Amino acid sequence: MDVIKVSATSRSTSVAGAVAGVIREQGHAEVQAIGASAVNQAVKAIAIAHGYLKLDNIDIVCVPSFTEVTIDGQERTAIRISVEKR
């Protein structure tokens, strides 16, 4: 499954649309963010996607976890948020 990568400059409504689309198609999405601003955008996006999907009678929940990623040879701790149908 592709991971939806969110940055500090991601628009939360765009990410929300992506999350809602993946949930509709696959029932499960993975969102990844590194750093406080990106995590904040990701959480806002999931809150917005929750509203979008409610209109389709789809209820989502999420589970955050830590994951290690390597960027430019450096190990960083990312937040991975698994989004799934309830």
Next chain:
Amino acid sequence: MDVIKVSATSRSTSVAGAVAGVIREQGHAEVQAIGASAVNQAVKAIAIAHGYLKLDNIDIVCVPSFTEVTIDGQERTAIRISVEKR
């Protein structure tokens, strides 16, 4: 129900302990944060609490939403994260 308020300077492990305690007692916790740093601490805390509660065979999921709060007479948009047993 009391809301667990998270600030930018909250220690995520302390918040995680609070979340795990409330979940064990009541099966449901509400976490509130304003601003990117506070939201990041809240999400990290929930990820840590997920690990704590797994040891008790309790699996949690969360649902973020927006809420308006008034602080010093000013209206602010907070992120409210509902944490519940799966």
